[in-house]
Amino acid sequence: MSAQALRISDTASQSGASITLNTVTRSFGALRVLEGIDLTIEPGSFVAIVGQSGSGKSTLLRIIAGLDADYGGRVLIEKNHVPAVARIMYQEPRLLPWATVIGNVAVGLGPDVESKFALTRARRALDAVGLGDRAADWPAILSGGQKQRVALARTLVSKPDLLVLDEPLGALDALTRIGMQSLLEQVWREEGFTALLVTHDVTEALTLADRIVLIEEGRIALDIDVPFERPRRRGAVQFGALEEQLLSTLLKTSPRTEEYVI
Ligand SMILES: Nc1ncnc2c1ncn2[C@@H]1O[C@H](COP(=O)(O)OP(=O)(O)O)[C@@H](O)[C@H]1O
Ligand SMILES: [Mg+2]
Structure with missing residues (x-):
């Protein structure tokens, strides 16, 4: 990886x-x-x-x-x-099925998920977990390990x-x-x-x-x-x-x- x-x-x-x-x-x-x-x-x-x-x-x-x-x-x-x-991560990734990968990460920043700032930070968090190229995908098509990496990015985005x-x-x-x-x-x-x-x-x-x-x-x-x-x-x-x-x-x-x- x-x-x-x-x-x-x-x-x-x-x-x-x-x-x-x-x-x-x-x-x-x-x-x-x-x-x-x-x-x-x-x-x-x-x-x-x-x-x-x-x-x-x-x-x-x-x-x-x-x-x-x-x-x-x-x-x-x-x-x-x-x-x-403090942020918590569980055994199950708990991703939102109706949001894209980057949308799921930006959720970690709270209600302002659509802002340019939120999306830039989410993009960087995805890059950090090696999934920068999957930003537009739906969670359903990811493997178990990839889903957990998205969950990790979602916790990291709020620093x-x-x-x-x-x-x-x-x-x-x-x-x-x-x-x-x-x-x-x-x-x-x-x-x-x-x-x-x-x-x-x-x-x-x-x-x-x-x-x-x-x-x-x-x-x-x-x-x-x-x-x-x-x-x-x-x-x-x-x-x-x-x-x-x-x-x-x-x-x-x-x-x-x-x-x-x-
Ligand atoms: N919300 C709850 N209501 C009642 N009992 C609970 C609740 N949460 C945990 N317990 C009980 O507390 C004990 C410890 O649970 P837990 O902290 O989840 O253990 P572990 O994570 O070490 O497996 C267990 O007996 C569990 O059934
Ligand atoms: Mg436990």
Whole structure:
């Protein structure tokens, strides 16, 4: 996948948003999903969140993205001491079938989608994800990977300080997924936003993130730095020990006995 090294905005986000969570809790009726999350994330860093299905990852992401205000505790998403712009991307591209590719991207800028400014920015965002030549197409004729690239362009067009990604590559085939991982890393480096990625894929987390936070039943069970230089080679031998630590916690197995007790 070749994407042009082109910034969507003339001035890249300086360093992204900082995230501060103090004892964040969330319940749905009697079900307590987040049990008091304390988390501080540095501006401009790339953090992966892993955890079993139902552990509270999406609930946490929605709170951080500002889509759910019904939580306990304190959440601060700031850049230079003012509230930051956050955007979210999901596993499904959620494109509008009645709008062209460029129209779908311009939607990310709000109501003024027809303005020359909006279309210029949308065009640049499409170039950045390698789809500049598909601007006039309808979403229905794109592949799954291309649709996700349009969804990525739609989040980038508003120059977010924080990009929250809820398993955005989960439905893609293995090769498309690897291409998208490179693209995500590339735009993150070029644009300077803070990235928070939920993934089931431990190798993906190790390839992309500076830090991996493992959530277990609404609590942080593991919080590790990923010290390897970029660009990283997928499945590198050096991943071994961290991969083992993450998988054994995820699968509740002792690294010594290898007995899975899920
Ligand atoms: N809107 C909701 N109403 C009721 N229960 C919910 C709601 N959203 C999430 N839950 C429950 O909260 C738990 C955590 O969900 P979620 O955060 O989506 O997990 P994950 O993303 O880690 O798979 C699950 O038991 C889920 O059923
Ligand atoms: Mg989820």
